[in-house]
Amino acid sequence: MQNRRAVVVGAGVAGLAGAIVLSELGWRVALLERRERLKGDDLGMILWASGVRALRALGIDATLDVSGTPVDRFEIRNEERLSSSFSAAMLGADDGTPSVMVHNAMLYEALVARLGDSVQVFPATQVDRIDMVDLAAGDASRRWDADLVVAADGIDSPTRPLIAPGSPTVDAGAVAFRGIIPAHRAPERTTDAVEIYGPDRRRFGYGDLGHAGACWWATVPGGMRPESPQIQHELINRWFADWPDPVGKFIAATRPSELTQQPVRYVWPVPARLHQPVGDGGLVLMGDAAHGVAPILAQGAGLALEDAVTLGWALRHHAGSVADALASYDRARLARIKRVARLSRRVHTIASGGRGVTKSLLRAVPDSWVQNQAAGLADWRPPN
Numbered sequence: 001m002q003n004r005r006a007v008v009v010g011a012g013v014a015g016l017a018g019a020i021v022l023s024e025l026g027w028r029v030a031l032l033e034r035r036e037r038l039k040g041d042d043l044g045m046i047l048w049a050s051g052v053r054a055l056r057a058l059g060i061d062a063t064l065d066v067s068g069t070p071v072d073r074f075e076i077r078n079e080e081r082l083s084s085s086f087s088a089a090m091l092g093a094d095d096g097t098p099s100v101m102v103h104n105a106m107l108y109e110a111l112v113a114r115l116g117d118s119v120q121v122f123p124a125t126q127v128d129r130i131d132m133v134d135l136a137a138g139d140a141s142r143r144w145d146a147d148l149v150v151a152a153d154g155i156d157s158p159t160r161p162l163i164a165p166g167s168p169t170v171d172a173g174a175v176a177f178r179g180i181i182p183a184h185r186a187p188e189r190t191t192d193a194v195e196i197y198g199p200d201r202r203r204f205g206y207g208d209l210g211h212a213g214a215c216w217w218a219t220v221p222g223g224m225r226p227e228s229p230q231i232q233h234e235l236i237n238r239w240f241a242d243w244p245d246p247v248g249k250f251i252a253a254t255r256p257s258e259l260t261q262q263p264v265r266y267v268w269p270v271p272a273r274l275h276q277p278v279g280d281g282g283l284v285l286m287g288d289a290a291h292g293v294a295p296i297l298a299q300g301a302g303l304a305l306e307d308a309v310t311l312g313w314a315l316r317h318h319a320g321s322v323a324d325a326l327a328s329y330d331r332a333r334l335a336r337i338k339r340v341a342r343l344s345r346r347v348h349t350i351a352s353g354g355r356g357v358t359k360s361l362l363r364a365v366p367d368s369w370v371q372n373q374a375a376g377l378a379d380w381r382p383p384n
């Protein structure tokens with residue numbers, strides 16, 4: 001596929017990973033990003049063994065290149081009591097792949113560093129049209145013709161309706177706050193990741209980022225808070241005031257400038273297909289643009305990396321036809337995406353059930369079910 005041209009819309013995890021695989025296959029890639037700079041966020045996140053394998057297939061070692069911190073166990077607590085736990089280390093034990101906590105900005109930097117010479121980056125470029133007749137993407141003043149357009153433009157993708165008009169973004173009626181604390185102020189170091197389900201549909205989780213510090217995440221019902229970070233910090237303090245140790249310590253150690261908030265949303269139903277052929281090329285969805293899942297099982301970035309690796313595999317195996325490759329990508333991804341999206345939505349519904357419901361459901365769920373589900377989610381390997 002020498003001298004084929006691809007346009008990738010969006011330079012998040014999905015778009016960067018997509019540009020890496022395309023350039024490795026010899027494509028000329030225009031990577032169009034509306035932000036002024038290619039930069040990750042100050043956030044901690046989990047990459048399960050599946051995502052770590054996908055990263056490795058892109059030539060990036062999650063521990064060495066991204067300073068990922070292996071997670072031993074994942075604990076779920078029902079208010080004060082341990083409700084269930086599973087061994088995160090066991091998930092990738094058969095091939096020695098860890099599940100890790102990573103700093104988002106470090107993951108981002110590692111992806112940017114892997115972009116090949118054939119990738120031309122266009123920052124501050126807001127794509128506002130996709131030409132589905134003579135395949136191309138454009139902004140207000142320019143146009144990029146292509147054999148393949150990859151829409152990796154996030155959960156609000158205006159491109160998704162071209163392929164999957166029946167798959168809107170659903171607002172889950174909650175907001176997620178995340179904090180990151182530098183190592184010298186981290187209140188507690190742990191090799192486990194912990195998530196506590198509390199009353200009133202609130203959750204609080206925390207983990208360790210090694211020399212990058214510690215991180216926490218909290219979900220509360222309601223919409224985005226318009227107040228200053230200082231007031232948001234005070235509100236979080238109040239919402240979690242009587243929660244068990246070390247919740248208060250994490251919040252107290254966080255400066256308002258180290259807080260971020262995001263609405264909790266997901267794409268539902270999952271698109272029935274992820275591509276649209278155009279001539280012998282086409283348009284394809286990747287990452288949150290395709291399947292933004294409810295962010296309760298920490299799967300989205302891992303899925304985005306898997307998408308990119310699978311697209312690379314499909315293009316390699318159908319070297320003569322982009323359209324065939326896209327159909328093959330679709331077949332390889334849809335069952336997995338549906339499984340993760342359904343489970344994420346189901347767990348999100350349990351977590352949003354209010355005090356009595358969440359508490360009794362959590363009590364009823366056996367450890368073996370949790371371990372099996374986690375193992376199923378992490379059991380993805382690059383196709384060959």
Ligand SMILES: Cc1cc2nc3c(=O)[nH]c(=O)nc-3n(C[C@H](O)[C@H](O)[C@H](O)COP(=O)(O)OP(=O)(O)OC[C@H]3O[C@@H](n4cnc5c(N)ncnc54)[C@H](O)[C@@H]3O)c2cc1C
Nearest residue numbers: 010012013014034045046127154176287288298300301302
């Ligand atoms: C609270 C929360 C916690 C999470 N925790 C985890 C976790 O622990 N582990 C995990 O794996 N996942 C987690 N996720 C999910 C993960 O963050 C996302 O799935 C992932 O970042 C999606 O990457 P993406 O590249 O598909 O989309 P995005 O990161 O949204 O990137 C899209 C890019 O496209 C650009 N763009 C959009 N429109 C245009 C346009 N018209 N023109 C040009 N550029 C455009 C945007 O500026 C952006 O850079 C979490 C999500 C949330 C909300």
